[in-house]
Amino acid sequence: MSTHTQYSIKTAVSSTRILFGLLPGLGALILLRMAIHLYRPDIEDAEHRVRDYPFENLYDCYDFIIVGAGSAGAVLANRLSENPNWNILLLEAGQDENVLADIPVLFPALQTSAIDWQFVTEPSDEYCLSMVDTRCKWPRGRVLGGSSTLNAMLYIRGNKRDYDNWANMGNIGWSYDEIIKYFVKSEDMRIPEYQNNPYHGVGGPISIEHFAYEQPITGKILEASQQLGYKIIDANGPSQTGFTRSHATLRDGLRCSTAKGYLRPVSKRRNLHISVHSLVEKILIDENRRAYGVKFVKREQTKIIKASREVILSAGSIQSPQLLMLSGIGDSEHLKEVGIYPIVNLPGVGKNLQDHVAMGGHSFLFDNPYNNGTDYCFNLNSVWSLGNLIDFAINKKGSLYSMMEAEAMAFVNTKYQDPVEDYPDIQLFIAPTSDNMDGGLFGKRANGLTDETYAELYEDILFEPSFSIVPLLLRPKSRGYIKLKDGNPFSPPRIYANYFEDPQDLKILIEGARIVQALVQQPALQALNARPNPHRNPGCTQHELMSDEHLECQARHHSLTIYHPVGTCAMGSIDNHNAVVDPRLRVYGVKGLRVVDGSIMPTIVSGNTNAPIIMIGEKAADMIKEDWMQGGIDIIQCDRKYKQNEEAIEADSPNRIRLSQLGAPDILNETASLFPELSKGFLPTTNKRRSNTTLLTSLDNNRKKTSLPNSYNPIDHYHSSDVLNTYDEDRKNPKILQSYSNKIPQYSFKSNPFGNTNIMKNSMPVYSSINPFTELTERDKVRPFYARKPYYKHKHQSNNHKSFSNIRKPQNVQNRPNESKKKIYFKTEEVISPKGRKECKIWLYYDGMKYKVTI
Ligand SMILES: Cc1cc2nc3c(=O)[nH]c(=O)nc-3n(C[C@H](O)[C@H](O)[C@H](O)COP(=O)(O)OP(=O)(O)OC[C@H]3O[C@@H](n4cnc5c(N)ncnc54)[C@H](O)[C@@H]3O)c2cc1C
Ligand SMILES: *[C@@H]1O[C@H](CO)[C@@H](O)[C@H](O)[C@H]1NC(C)=O
Ligand SMILES: *[C@@H]1O[C@H](CO)[C@@H](O)[C@H](O)[C@H]1NC(C)=O
Ligand SMILES: *[C@@H]1O[C@H](CO)[C@@H](O)[C@H](O)[C@H]1NC(C)=O
Numbered sequence: 087m088s089t090h091t092q093y094s095i096k097t098a099v100s101s102t103r104i105l106f107g108l109l110p111g112l113g114a115l116i117l118l119r120m121a122i123h124l125y126r127p128d129i130e131d132a133e134h135r136v137r138d139y140p141f142e143n144l145y146d147c148y149d150f151i152i153v154g155a156g157s158a159g160a161v162l163a164n165r166l167s168e169n170p171n172w173n174i175l176l177l178e179a180g181q182d183e184n185v186l187a188d189i190p191v192l193f194p195a196l197q198t199s200a201i202d203w204q205f206v207t208e209p210s211d212e213y214c215l216s217m218v219d220t221r222c223k224w225p226r227g228r229v230l231g232g233s234s235t236l237n238a239m240l241y242i243r244g245n246k247r248d249y250d251n252w253a254n255m256g257n258i259g260w261s262y263d264e265i266i267k268y269f270v271k272s273e274d275m276r277i278p279e280y281q282n283n284p285y286h287g288v289g290g291p292i293s294i295e296h297f298a299y300e301q302p303i304t305g306k307i308l309e310a311s312q313q314l315g316y317k318i319i320d321a322n323g324p325s326q327t328g329f330t331r332s333h334a335t336l337r338d339g340l341r342c343s344t345a346k347g348y349l350r351p352v353s354k355r356r357n358l359h360i361s362v363h364s365l366v367e368k369i370l371i372d373e374n375r376r377a378y379g380v381k382f383v384k385r386e387q388t389k390i391i392k393a394s395r396e397v398i399l400s401a402g403s404i405q406s407p408q409l410l411m412l413s414g415i416g417d418s419e420h421l422k423e424v425g426i427y428p429i430v431n432l433p434g435v436g437k438n439l440q441d442h443v444a445m446g447g448h449s450f451l452f453d454n455p456y457n458n459g460t461d462y463c464f465n466l467n468s469v470w471s472l473g474n475l476i477d478f479a480i481n482k483k484g485s486l487y488s489m490m491e492a493e494a495m496a497f498v499n500t501k502y503q504d505p506v507e508d509y510p511d512i513q514l515f516i517a518p519t520s521d522n523m524d525g526g527l528f529g530k531r532a533n534g535l536t537d538e539t540y541a542e543l544y545e546d547i548l549f550e551p552s553f554s555i556v557p558l559l560l561r562p563k564s565r566g567y568i569k570l571k572d573g574n575p576f577s578p579p580r581i582y583a584n585y586f587e588d589p590q591d592l593k594i595l596i597e598g599a600r601i602v603q604a605l606v607q608q609p610a611l612q613a614l615n616a617r618p619n620p621h622r623n624p625g626c627t628q629h630e631l632m633s634d635e636h637l638e639c640q641a642r643h644h645s646l647t648i649y650h651p652v653g654t655c656a657m658g659s660i661d662n663h664n665a666v667v668d669p670r671l672r673v674y675g676v677k678g679l680r681v682v683d684g685s686i687m688p689t690i691v692s693g694n695t696n697a698p699i700i701m702i703g704e705k706a707a708d709m710i711k712e713d714w715m716q717g718g719i720d721i722i723q724c725d726r727k728y729k730q731n732e733e734a735i736e737a738d739s740p741n742r743i744r745l746s747q748l749g750a751p752d753i754l755n756e757t758a759s760l761f762p763e764l765s766k767g768f769l770p771t772t773n774k775r776r777s778n779t780t781l782l783t784s785l786d787n788n789r790k791k792t793s794l795p796n797s798y799n800p801i802d803h804y805h806s807s808d809v810l811n812t813y814d815e816d817r818k819n820p821k822i823l824q825s826y827s828n829k830i831p832q833y834s835f836k837s838n839p840f841g842n843t844n845i846m847k848n849s850m851p852v853y854s855s856i857n858p859f860t861e862l863t864e865r866d867k868v869r870p871f872y873a874r875k876p877y878y879k880h881k882h883q884s885n886n887h888k889s890f891s892n893i894r895k896p897q898n899v900q901n902r903p904n905e906s907k908k909k910i911y912f913k914t915e916e917v918i919s920p921k922g923r924k925e926c927k928i929w930l931y932y933d934g935m936k937y938k939v940t941i
């Protein structure tokens with residue numbers, strides 16, 4: 087039998103076994119959800135949860151619009167709405183936090199769930215070679231709290247020098263001494279020994295604790311670290327070199343996301359409106375290059391809302407640059423490539439991408455010193471026990487409170503880093519488990535490891551006691567970038583991680599792995615017979631175990647993101663050609679627009695990124711307050727006529743829609759919807775991922791088939807009249823938008839009448855004038871794409887916007903011959919297909935987009 091066949095059999099056995107584990111996995115989660123409902127109202131927290139502001143009641147105009155309710159966006163929403171004279175709108179694409187996200191042990195399960203954007207990098211020959219399609223998975227939170235709702239909760243501020251370096255690069259105001267107060271302000275340190283300590287704060291919105299449950303093996307690893315000569319330190323204190331039990335963003339042992347810390351306490355503020363399921367498609371920029379609002383879609387209805395002062399992008403390191411580019415801000419050449427009219431040429435947008443990359447698969451086996459059946463490390467089999475469930479539900483303790491990816495961590499210096507500088511170049515994550523201990527249910531899926539790699543590495547040591555110590559590179563020299571795939575705001579951008587592009591990065595990582603080896607040799611761990619996993623990555627079997635070549639091969643195959651992409655809208659001084667924002671986080675070349683999130687970091691910090699991004703949010707809020715305190719002119723006078731209306735609403739507070747249900751939730755459906763991957767094929771009620779939203783045909787094809795001139799670029803239309811003309815019309819008559827939204831019947835399609843692509847949107851106010859920026863042909867000019875009246879009239883033209891569900895849906899194009907006569911919306915063309923069949927092509931111009939339907 088060839089080795090290859092052996093692989094296949096082992097792989098088949100392994101993947102079948104995992105498949106059969108999925109449903110029990112889901113079952114356990116449902117049980118846990120039920121236990122929370124019955125016993126843990128503190129987790130349900132129904133009274134304080136964020137409520138959704140009804141779509142129909144949103145104002146036309148706010149002082150500030152914040153895009154994204156993540157680590158930074160939630161902070162801004164809280165701090166800016168402290169000023170009662172400012173109306174703030176917070177738009178978040180995702181849903182409310184699910185109660186299961188509170189439970190530390192479920193951290194790996196949240197990846198690939200419905201609250202994860204599930205980005206993947208472009209395939210590579212250099213890294214993530216053991217991942218499916220050689221793509222690394224890049225999870226990101228699509229939920230209130232953003233990535234802080236699905237992260238590993240580790241609380242690390244980075245190194246003092248990181249910030250001093252930012253300041254040295256010309257970023258005035260960002261030196262460590264100037265920013266530490268914001269770390270302190272946001273913190274509620276609950277670990278008693280650090281409470282009376284100038285480096286820590288008490289009473290801030292984000293509480294910090296140790297994980298409430300620790301596996302015994304973690305203590306042994308910390309003991310070994312001291313034997314190797316390291317100190318146990320406060321990694322968020324005066325010095326960073328050493329080992330530490332992890333500080334974590336936890337409240338009473340449960341996740342403290344920025345949604346919990348910053349939004350729940352203030353979400354009923356009269357001047358803060360939070361709208362979930364609201365995906366911003368673009369920032370609207372007028373001909374004076376001033377951001378004056380956003381266009382967003384909520385449940386297939388589109389709306390434009392204006393900002394009288396600022397639009398603030400806090401969509402994270404992947405989507406903030408994406409949104410800038412979609413709005414015409416970025417490298418002009420690239421924007422033209424994807425058919426977007428460039429408004430501001432800022433070549434730095436999407437560049438300078440940095441991430442913490444780790445060498446995965448660093449698993450060690452050991453002998454359990456207990457011989458009474460009690461585990462010494464994390465073991466999924468025993469965590470899913472009735473006893474643990476009861477412990478969790480009733481006694482509020484037990485191993486469901488453990489976060490097994492990094493109960494402890496270290497910051498260490500390789501031979502390339504002078505230890506005197508106290509500027510460690512490697513971080514170690516100390517995990518009292520390894521991927522063999524969950525049977526492949528969560529860790530494997532989260533990282534996207536191929537079936538074959540999992541089978542080879544772990545199938546033979548399934549549930550044997552193990553731990554892993556993962557070295558990660560703190561300051562990579564390699565830089566990646568993000569580009570648009572096309573002009574469709576629903577298309578995920580292309581991510582080029584470029585790990586190890588600079589060879590020095592690999593050298594440092596290999597040295598990091600050597601430190602791990604030295605640690606495992608210490609008496610405390612040798613007493614447990616700690617030893618490396620004898621099974622090698624199937625891509626690296628040709629190398630001698632633990633040789634440099636083997637370690638390099640392992641890093642390239644088992645590359646792990648530590649989920650810290652930053653730098654894609656880098657802050658820098660005006661003379662820095664690649665800077666996207668200035669040190670006050672204002673986008674160069676555009677007025678009224680800031681970026682506030684991880685993307686503004688000019689260089690990645692030496693540690694996990696959540697705490698630094700919360701700090702960035704705190705500092706930005708202060709800068710914004712300062713800037714407007716010194717005066718400034720509102721670009722638009724927000725019409726406050728709705729104010730009284732809103733007062734009525736507030737008196738009747740349930741008008742803010744509860745996101746979590748009162749009474750018995752539909753636990754089965756809710757949980758299955760949250761974990762579509764686990765319930766795939768088993769349950770009918772899974773939440774479909776946002777359906778395929780690519781245009782029905784490739785836009786390039788459209789161009790060829792209809793022999794349109796090259797200057798005719800369909801995407802320009804998407805980016806056209808609704809936006810700039812809205813502004814033009816507004817300028818002539820500021821009331822026009824508002825009057826349109828009152829008069830024009832709102833309608834929406836629950837589904838696309840032409841198929842199952844999710845492309846239809848409700849009517850926007852429509853205008854016939856032409857976008858002055860797009861190049862249109864003569865033909866286009868005489869036949870504009872926008873009509874003043876939407877075609878599908880909706881019977882219930884009342885002001886009662888709640889009647890959306892009664893909307894009459896168009897049936898299908900064939901049955902509605904009158905429609906094709908409305909040339910403004912449709913163009914038909916009869917063609918003979920290659921097979922001799924007659925085909926009718928219909929081009930639909932809808933809401934600025936062009937669709938093709940073939941019948
Ligand atoms: C799995 C994982 C584990 C991690 N572990 C840790 C850890 O242990 N410790 C740590 O410090 N850091 C950790 N991180 C990193 C840290 O959580 C992130 O760096 C940080 O949360 C990012 O903050 P942000 O504000 O830049 O973006 P996010 O928090 O990602 O917020 C962006 C928000 O914008 C929303 N959004 C995006 N596009 C749009 C749009 N078009 N319209 C409307 N809304 C939009 C998103 O849904 C999201 O809610 C982890 C991250 C992940 C993903
Ligand atoms: C097993 O032994 C350990 C160490 O003595 C002890 O902490 C644990 O409670 C024991 N478990 C059981 C089930 O007795
Ligand atoms: C399950 O939940 C989804 C999403 O919340 C919802 O659309 C669907 O109607 C629900 N199904 C049932 C059977 O309740
Ligand atoms: C989306 O549709 C396009 C065109 O029909 C198709 O090529 C693509 O594979 C689809 N993507 C998904 C994820 O279904």
Ligand SMILES: *[C@@H]1O[C@H](CO)[C@@H](O)[C@H](O)[C@H]1NC(C)=O
Pocket residue numbers: 902903904
């Ligand atoms: C087409 O429109 C005319 C008037 O506009 C109407 O009388 C006729 O019934 C319509 N036909 C169909 C099939 O709807």
